[in-house]
Amino acid sequence: MTEIEQLEIFSNKIRKTSLDMALSAGKAGCHIGGGFSCIEIFAVLYGKILNVDAKDPVNENRDRFIPSKAHCILPNFASLLHTGFIGQNDILSFHENGGLLAGHPENREIGLEFSGGSLGMGLSVGIGMSLAAKRKGLSHKTYVLLGDGECNEGSVWEAFMSAAQFRLDNLIVVVDYNNMQFDGVNYVIMGLAPLDEKLKAFGWQTVSCNGHNIGELLNAFEMPHPEKPLAIIAHTIKAHGIPSLENKAESHHAALSQEDYDFVINAMKDGSYGRI
Amino acid sequence: MVEFNARNFRTWSIMGINPCIWSVAFPEIIADDPDALAMTADLARYSGMVRTQSKFPDRFYNFGIAEQNMVGTAAGMAMSGYHVFMTTYAPFITYRCADQIRHLLGNLNLNIKAIGSAAGLSAGLSGNALLALGDMAFMRSIPNMQVFSPADCVEAVKIMLAVSKMNSPTYIRFCGATNIPAVYQQDYDFKIGKAVVLRRGAKILLVGTGLNIVANALKAAELIEEKTGISVEVANFHTIKPIDTDYLEQIRDFDLIVSIEEHSVIGGLGSAIAEFGIKRKCFPRQVFIGVEDKLYTLGKRDFMLDQCGLTAEKIADRIIKEIKND
Incomplete structure (x- = not known):
């Protein structure tokens, strides 16, 4: 089996768990849209890229992963389940009062480096971790997942500027560019394009790819970026693969129907997933 | 060292x-x-x-x-x-x-x-x-x-x-930046969260915080005693949070507490003391001296402090008026 095939299987596991979580949240709903736009990104990070180990969660030289966009708890917790950081019982309590995973928690013991939710903070935190690694002579890398909507925040641009200033070649940003934010399509609400040109002008190495294509994502992570931070602009689709929610702003926080659940499960089985 | x-x-x-x-x-x-x-x-x-x-x-x-x-x-x-x-x-x-x-x-x-x-x-x-x-x-x-x-x-x-x-x-x-008067001439015991009583008194308690402000409170205490003969205590609250509740437990016998700070009268030292006092059965009346909830004419710090009644003379005058109204 090729590496890509293995990671596709892994991404299906993450997707299946994400579906289970979304269904268990019931009518209250959860962050489906921004979760399903970055399933493959999580699969590649946790299946290949990140050097993290549930048996040694606070190893000083572990890679750091900051899910700054925060609205990705479905694939995030699913990834932690399938890499042994948390258990099946934990996973379904994410929407319960007082649950281990309630409210975007920070808990290094279970692989959660940062408590997100207020957008535009995570990249700066990642920069701090990258600077700390340089000071300590540690070889680990820091990965930050940003949303494209999140990039409206001015603090993100302060951080973009400083990461280049500090020549953080140990920092990698992935932008989940699903073209949507809470109120609608991002070029209607607040245009971000051309993000790659903007980041190049800010002194970053950039690479764009299809964020649902495992092979393209793997290649993007291979992009050399000496003396510079790397930004992977992953073009994605909000609520990817879910018939009634795909590419709709309402998918941001929504309830998952049994019909959609069954559809995606069947699509994964027959290999047609992502081709609605 | x-x-x-x-x-x-x-x-x-x-x-x-x-x-x-x-x-x-x-x-x-x-x-x-x-x-x-x-x-x-x-x-x-x-x-x-x-x-x-x-x-x-x-x-x-x-x-x-x-x-x-x-x-x-x-x-x-x-x-x-x-x-x-x-x-x-x-x-x-x-x-x-x-x-x-x-x-x-x-x-x-x-x-x-x-x-x-x-x-x-x-x-x-x-x-x-x-x-x-x-x-x-x-x-x-x-x-x-x-x-x-x-x-x-x-x-x-x-x-x-x-x-x-x-x-x-x-x-x-x-x-402030320069022209900071020394409150302490000799070494003293500093503890986080513990107010420093700079001057013992019995009737009026001035609780101050901040550069120049605590020094002004000390001067104001002297002025008040000179003019009225009333005994004034001065405490320096260098820690606003956690507030020194041990000290605040001991001050119920004062006739008046005056909080003095270069800060809005909303939410600073004065508020921290009042939040404590309001829960007690017996707690002295409190006067808040600080920056009122309005915009002031702009100028140098001395000019601003004067407008806000935070100079020693203005603190003393305000307190003497408050006592007369009691």
Whole structure:
């Protein structure tokens, strides 16, 4: 089996768990849209890229992963389940009062480096971790997942500027560019394009790819970026693969129907997933 | 090793507050702590950091005029085990990056010290945009945050050294820059969260905080006693949070409490005392002297303090009037 095939299987596991979580949240709903736009990104990070180990969660030289966009708890917790950081019982309590995973928690013991939710903070935190690694002579890398909507925040641009200033070649940003934010399509609400040109002008190495294509994502992570931070602009689709929610702003926080659940499960089985 | 003696106290008073933080206290901290770092947002020169920075360049980071990113980066470094002291003007280290402070320092309880310079009315000549009058109110409302406001340069050094030993988010604010009168001529016992009684009295209690302000309160106490013969106690609250409840438990027999601060009368030291007192069956009446909830005519700090009734003479006059109205 090729590496890509293995990671596709892994991404299906993450997707299946994400579906289970979304269904268990019931009518209250959860962050489906921004979760399903970055399933493959999580699969590649946790299946290949990140050097993290549930048996040694606070190893000083572990890679750091900051899910700054925060609205990705479905694939995030699913990834932690399938890499042994948390258990099946934990996973379904994410929407319960007082649950281990309630409210975007920070808990290094279970692989959660940062408590997100207020957008535009995570990249700066990642920069701090990258600077700390340089000071300590540690070889680990820091990965930050940003949303494209999140990039409206001015603090993100302060951080973009400083990461280049500090020549953080140990920092990698992935932008989940699903073209949507809470109120609608991002070029209607607040245009971000051309993000790659903007980041190049800010002194970053950039690479764009299809964020649902495992092979393209793997290649993007291979992009050399000496003396510079790397930004992977992953073009994605909000609520990817879910018939009634795909590419709709309402998918941001929504309830998952049994019909959609069954559809995606069947699509994964027959290999047609992502081709609605 | 910093020596707390009368000669140094005089020297520090002449140096001004910023060099005391960065040329006296901080070198002492980094000598003991290889993980202590300093950060600023394009304010190294104003803050008096340059001398120490040139000696220990690897301990300093400058973020340009980008406070939110500075706080976020401080958080990332604190999560990696570093002890960050970060500074810029008080309105920017509090209001400008309020959300980062609230979440990263407060909710995540990170070991970061935020130092706000030119707080209160210090920058009156530069305009309302530069004033920090509710900074303590905001910082006090953040979970886990400790809030300090030194009475003079000596106390500023003591606060820096004390908080450097604590693993807790912290805000230190100071008003003014130079011409800081010494409140302490001799060494004294500084404890976090413990008020210092500078003058014993029986009837009126002046509770002050901050550079110049505590000194003015001491002078006001003398004026009141001279003019009225009424016995006045003065306490210095260098720690606004946690507030010294042990001391506040002992003050019910005063006729009047007067809180004095270079801060809005909403949410600062006065409020912290009132929040305590209102829960007691018996607690003295309180007068709040501070910056009222309005905009003032702009000018230098002395001019601003005078308008707000924070000079020794105006404090004394106000209190004498209040007693007559009783």
